[in-house]
Every structure is written in C-alpha cells, then in structure tokens.
Amino acid sequence: MKPFLILFAVLLFSVFALPGQTLRADGVKVGGLMIMHPWARASAGEAKVGAVYLTVVNNSSKLDRLIMVGTDRGGKAALHNHVMKSGVMMMETAGPIEIKPGDRVKFKPGGLHVMLSGLKSPLRKGELFKLRLSFENAGKASVDVKVMSVGAKSAHEGHN
Numbered sequence: 701m702k703p704f705l706i707l708f709a710v711l712l713f714s715v716f717a718l719p720g721q722t723l724r725a726d727g728v729k730v731g732g733l734m735i736m737h738p739w740a741r742a743s744a745g746e747a748k749v750g751a752v753y754l755t756v757v758n759n760s761s762k763l764d765r766l767i768m769v770g771t772d773r774g775g776k777a778a779l780h781n782h783v784m785k786s787g788v789m790m791m792e793t794a795g796p797i798e799i800k801p802g803d804r805v806k807f808k809p810g811g812l813h814v815m816l817s818g819l820k821s822p823l824r825k826g827e828l829f830k831l832r833l834s835f836e837n838a839g840k841a842s843v844d845v846k847v848m849s850v851g852a853k854s855a856h857e858g859h860n
C-alpha cells in the first residue's frame with residue numbers, strides 16, 4: 701500500500717472508531733431527544749401480547765413528556781409500569797412519562813414498558829416492526845423495534 705492510502709485508511713478507521721458516532725448511528729433523533737435501542741421480547745408461545753423497551757435521552761434544556769405510543773403491528777400499544785402491591789408485582793398503565801432536561805429514561809423488563817396487546821400474530825425473534833412515539837415538545841417519532849428472544853434482558857444479548 702502507498703503511504704497515502706495507509707494514511708487514508710487510518711483516518712477512516714479513526715472516524716468510525718469514535719464512540720459518539722456509534723451512539724448516533726444507534727439512535728433516532730427527534731427534536732432534542734434521542735431514542736436508543738428499541739427492542740422487544742418475543743411473545744411466549746402463541747400469546748398475542750408483547751412488551752417494548754427503549755431508552756429516551758433528553759439533550760435539550762426543556763422538560764418533555766412521552767404522551768402516546770402506537771404500532772403498525774396490529775392491536776394496541778399502551779404505556780405500562782410494574783409496581784409492587786402488597787408484595788406482588790403488578791402492571792398498571794403509566795404516563796405521560798416525564799423526561800427531564802439532561803435525563804435518561806430507561807424502559808426495561810420489570811419496569812417501564814410499552815405494552816402491546818391484540819397483536820396480529822405473536823412476536824418472533826429476528827422480526828422488526830415500527831413503533832410510533834408522540835412527545836409533548838419534540839413531536840412524533842417512528843422507530844424500528846428489534847425482536848429478541850423470549851428471555852432477553854436487553855437489546856444486546858449475545859454481545860456481553
């Protein structure tokens with residue numbers, strides 16, 4: 701390789717190796733918000749329900765709220781949270797979800813989630829579908845949700 705080509709290769713590598721770049725490629729930006737790692741667990745057996753998890757980062761100086769969710773996967777989508785009631789873990793509807801300036805709100809198994817019910821068919825591992833989100837200030841966003849295995853704990857199973 702000519703010295704010029706080597707220099708070019710090194711430059712190219714350092715651009716793609718910047719952590720900030722990977723993060724940006726991984727998220728969907730809407731207004732001052734960034735929506736990261738949307739994923740769902742595969743439905744158990746033939747159950748036509750599912751849960752979506754994601755992280756919302758507020759890079760703006762304004763408080764925002766997630767007010768509505770929707771999906772093209774059929775059925776309905778709702779904001780849910782898990783709460784302990786007399787020692788029993790239960791789900792209840794949640795929202796609007798506040799995302800304070802500089803804050804990061806994480807939807808995760810056992811906590812906040814987007815509940816999907818009445819799906820056209822059960823969610824299967826490897827599938828992708830659209831989730832729509834409406835924020836009070838940032839407006840509307842659409843993200844691709846990746847379906848992971850039934851027992852997955854994050855969007856990065858197998859990468860740990």
Ligand SMILES: [Cu+2]
Pocket residue numbers: 751780781791813814815
């Ligand atoms: Cu739920």
